[in-house]
Amino acid sequence: MKRKTSVLLLTLLSASSFAGAPDFINFAVNQAHKHGFKGCDSAIKKVYENAGGTDIRVNVTVDNSNPNFLSMVSSWGSKGDSVLNKTTFIKEGKKCHYDLTGVLHTTKSCLAYAKENSNFDYTAETGDYIWMENKGGxxxxxxxxxxxxxxxxxxxQKS
Structure with a gap:
């Protein structure tokens, strides 16, 4: 579970201290290219830089009327230690902007998980959700x- 949390946090913070599986990273980039989306390779590599485990699956959605838009839904990892990720990439000139949402499940209580992730500060509680944010946004x-x-x-993030 610690690995899963670290992988997702490092992916979201874009500050990796270890590399993911190169085959997984290349697979994600190739899926974008297969759908005619080029020019965001560095952003795609950053999002998948910590992808690892025993398998990866990537589903790509393109907007045929806008060649600067690509959405990827993916999951990777192993049983009991996996990540679900949805990232939207938008090309703006020579830059690539992306919006990432990642989901994981922990067997820990939300209170214990929040304490373990002390770099996040409590923001609010709305309905069933506890909102927290770190200094990196x-x-x-x-x-x-x-x-x-x-x-x-x-x-x-913009890359």
Whole structure:
């Protein structure tokens, strides 16, 4: 579970201390190219730089009327340690903007998970969700699920 949390946080913070599986990174880039989307390779590589485990699946959605837009829904990891990710890439000239949402499930309570992620500060509680944010602008929404917790991360970045 610690690995899953670190992988997702590092992906969202774009500050990796270890590399993901090169085959997974290349697979994600190739999926974008297969759909005619080029020019955001560095952003795609950054999003998938920590993807690892035993398998990866990437589904690509393109907007035929806008060749500067691509959405990728993906999951990677191993049983009991996996990440679900949705990233939208938008080309703006020579820059690529992306908006990422990642989801993971932990067997820890939301309170225990929040304490473990002390770099996030409490913002509010709305309905069933606890909102938290770190100094880098990453949002973490926690939702109790059975005896565990679902953590949803959201991050918006330009690369």
């Amino acid at each position: 990453v949002l973490m929404l926690l939702h109790p699920a059975g005896s565990g917790c679902v953590a949803t991360y959201s991050y918006d």
